[in-house]
Amino acid sequence: EAGVAQSPRYKIIEKRQSVAFWCNPISGHATLYWYQQILGQGPKLLIQFQNNGVVDDSQLPKDRFSAERLKGVDSTLKIQPAKLEDSAVYLCASWAGTGGYTGELFFGEGSRLTVL
Amino acid sequence: AQKITQTQPGMFVQEKEAVTLDCTYDTSDPSYGLFWYKQPSSGEMIFLIYQGSYDQQNATEGRYSLNFQKARKSANLVISASQLGDSAMYFCAMREGLSRGNTPLVFGKGTRLSVIA
Numbered sequence: 088e089a090g091v092a093q094s095p096r097y098k099i100i101e102k103r104q105s106v107a108f109w110c111n112p113i114s115g116h117a118t119l120y121w122y123q124q125i126l127g128q129g130p131k132l133l134i135q136f137q138n139n140g141v142v143d144d145s146q147l148p149k150d151r152f153s154a155e156r157l158k159g160v161d162s163t164l165k166i167q168p169a170k171l172e173d174s175a176v177y178l179c180a181s182w183a184g185t186g187g188y189t190g191e192l193f194f195g196e197g198s199r200l201t202v203l
Numbered sequence: 204a205q206k207i208t209q210t211q212p213g214m215f216v217q218e219k220e221a222v223t224l225d226c227t228y229d230t231s232d233p234s235y236g237l238f239w240y241k242q243p244s245s246g247e248m249i250f251l252i253y254q255g256s257y258d259q260q261n262a263t264e265g266r267y268s269l270n271f272q273k274a275r276k277s278a279n280l281v282i283s284a285s286q287l288g289d290s291a292m293y294f295c296a297m298r299e300g301l302s303r304g305n306t307p308l309v310f311g312k313g314t315r316l317s318v319i320a
Contacts, residue, residue, distance in 0.1 A: 118305055129207075129294050129310035130248075137305055176246060180308075191238060192308055194248035 089113065091195035093179050099201045105167035108198045111160070112181030118142075120192065121154055121164050122178040130178055136162060169202045176200070206230065207295050207311035215317050216285045223270070224280040224314045226295030234301040237278040238308065239269065242292040251293075254278055255301070282316075290318045 092111040100106050112119050118137050122130035133152065135142040139159040147154065151170070156162040166173055176199045180192040208227045216222035228237065239251040254262045254269045262269040270279040282289055292315050296308045 120307060122310075127312075129296075129312045132307045132309070135305075135307050142305055143307060178248065180248075191250035191253060192248075193250075194240075197246045199246070 091179055091181050091193050093177075093195035093198050095198055096196065097199050097201075099203065100169055102171055102202050103168040105165065106169060106200060107166075108164045108177050108179075108200075110162045110164070110179030110195060112162075112179070113183070113193055116181035116183050116193070117159075118182040119156060119162050120180045120182075121162070122180065124176045124178055124197070126175070133164070133177075166200075169200075171202050174200055174202045206299075206309045207297055209295055209311035209314050211314045212312075213315045213317065215319055216282075218287060218318055218320050219284055221281060221283045222285055222316065224282070224293050224295075224316065226278045226280065226311060228276050228278060228295070228297050230276075230297065230299050232299040234299075236298045236301055237269070237271070238296040238298070239267070239278075239280045240294045240296060240310075241289075242294060242313070244291070248294070252280070285318045287318050287320060290316060292316075 094109050120135050121133040124130040134144040134147045134154045136156040139156050154164045176197040178197045179195045182192050235256045237254045241249045252262050252264045252267045252269050254271045261271050266283045268281045292313045294313045295311045300306045
């Protein structure tokens with residue numbers, strides 16, 4: 088079974104530029120998450136999708152971040168314009184269930200963003 | 204208030220010894236799950252072990268066990284017979300409201316474990 092795929096693995100941009108990250112979850116997983124992990128900290132949820140609908144985007148800085156999951160499969164996270172404090176690893180995770188006992192989340196390898 | 208607290212920024216353990224990584228949590232929801240993940244320097248998050256709030260017995264997975272003390276709201280990870288490959292960041296995480304359905308994982312700040320030969 089293929090895991091969660093993310094690209095690019097690394098990206099370096101100047102502040103005020105834009106960047107996009109792509110995630111393809113495990114086949115059949117209805118729920119997809121984007122987490123931001125700043126160096127030395129635990130992952131922080133940015134947005135959660137169930138199929139192609141947003142479940143929780145309360146911590147997404149909507150003035151600069153946007154995300155979509157149009158067909159309920161892969162997802163794109165965009166930052167425009169980027170700030171220095173956006174330097175982090177962006178982790179995508181997916182989960183098979185839709186409620187009840189959870190099972191674990193499966194994570195991709197992450198996309199490391201450096202903003203100069 | 205923090206939902207998940209990991210008070211040990213870093214820990215050292217001798218190879219083949221056991222080590223306990225601390226985790227306390229805060230929730231008023233009776234239905235929740237606790238997870239431990241390992242993050243090596245390569246960056247991927249590896250699931251280790253899960254404990255549900257209604258589980259009667261402490262979870263075990265190979266060399267990993269979870270010391271679940273519900274009244275104290277703690278869920279410490281015990282790694283037995285440490286190996287050099289155990290050197291990594293370890294994150295405790297919680298999902299509240301299991302009965303409500305689809306809720307996200309909330310992570311602690313992590314503990315960096317270093318295993319010494």
